Amino acid sequence: MAHHILLVEDDKAIATVITEALREEGHDVTACDSVSRRDALLQERSFDVMLTDIMLTDGDGLATIGKVRNVAPNMPVIVLSAQNTLDTAVRASDSGVFEYFPKPFDLDELAHAVRQAVANRPAAPQADLDEAEGLPLIGRSAAMQGVYRMITRVLRNDLTVLVTGESGTGKELVAEAIHQLGSRKTGPFIAVNTAAIPHELLESELFGHERGAFTGAVKQAIGKFEQANGGTLFLDEIGDMPASAQTRLLRALQSGRIRRVGGRQEIGVNVRIVAATNRDLTPMIANGSFREDLYYRLNVVPIHLPPLRERREDVATLAQHFLGQAEAEGLPRRSIDEAALAALTRNDWPGNVRELRNIVFRLALLARDDVIDQATVDDCLPQDFGADDTASGGGFKLALGEWLTAEKPADGTVYHAALAAFEQPLFEHALAATGGNQLRAAQLLGINRNTLRKRITELEIEPVRYARRN
């Protein structure tokens, strides 16, 4: 059976000989000569086996194997090395590589080792996690394989998990998958979005309150912790939690007990915590807005979801999946052609999978034909300021230049008019990316939420138009 092999070797003659020998065996071989190229290729696609030299022009192929493991945890690695020292062999076996071949080596033996490596490869855990099981996590990119592998590691225990990643990358879905596949699946799954609850109500929401605990507490209420007893509590946007709630949460995590607001009694709860954040908590810890001790309590098992633009190979599969969902929700049945999928794949998706889902639903609704084509995609995608020249913003400069010559107001208010012309699509884009959530849109733009509110009112943008459909 043909396998896809990544060969990392900077000696051209050796690379050619190995490539030819493995191609004769019927394998596909992609060769490269540096650590950086290796890492780039691993991001682009998955390989069945990697063969690597150690001494490469830009680094040590073995010392950097951790990076390979992060993206391709199950891929067997065969090390080829001219440094026939014990130290190299020990380093190779310590790194968990499949085989170590001191140079010069026998090509038949190498071909045999490749066959063995593929045959002994640990089963990819994703098989348990994709649609086959009725679970919603889609995507077979190397990056998602790493996520699946981490998920499988927490299914047989109750370790606290911290899911990080930009808005819309699927953090809540990961929490649901952990719950549904783990031993707590028969218990409740309770999700709390910390950012969506006013600060003064958050503690009562999480821990409940006794009657009379505060004005308006007319009767006793059970909080999310107690509701999640025996199951999983998903704490979304943990970075938005005010200090007093952080302290209370830390105490609950340390003791496994909670106290309702205004209550005296401590109540034991059996809850698995999965927390999530789209913010970088490190600077928040440094400036004192997030408790360091709470961070360590939550970050027992970190799972990072890369942004969609770093796993573009998943875009087409996700788009097809969402077309199916759209149809199931009563939208017209559509298919999509290759060029349209390629256009979706090229887009940068600042709002990640959520934005892709929203656009696919819009496409299903608006397409003039049964088959969605590229023109329809181009119409639906938000204005791309720098498509041709993102690094320098050249496309954007061009667009502004055109706007200046074509639409320049005559009354000398160019600056304000230009700002408005610029802000309108920028805010619309941010709102589309965050499903209409103004707080997140403000975070995405790095501006104050009140500033955003004020400007969108002035510009007559309606955030509800971008409201989440899920």
Ligand SMILES: Nc1ncnc2c1ncn2[C@@H]1O[C@H](COP(=O)(O)OP(=O)(O)OP(=O)(O)O)[C@@H](O)[C@H]1O
């Ligand atoms: N891998 C995936 N496969 C299928 N659907 C996905 C995937 N990732 C995300 N989605 C879909 O994208 C949308 C956003 O996902 P989700 O709410 O889990 O993101 P999030 O990271 O928790 O966002 P936020 O930080 O804004 O809360 C949902 O509709 C979800 O079903």
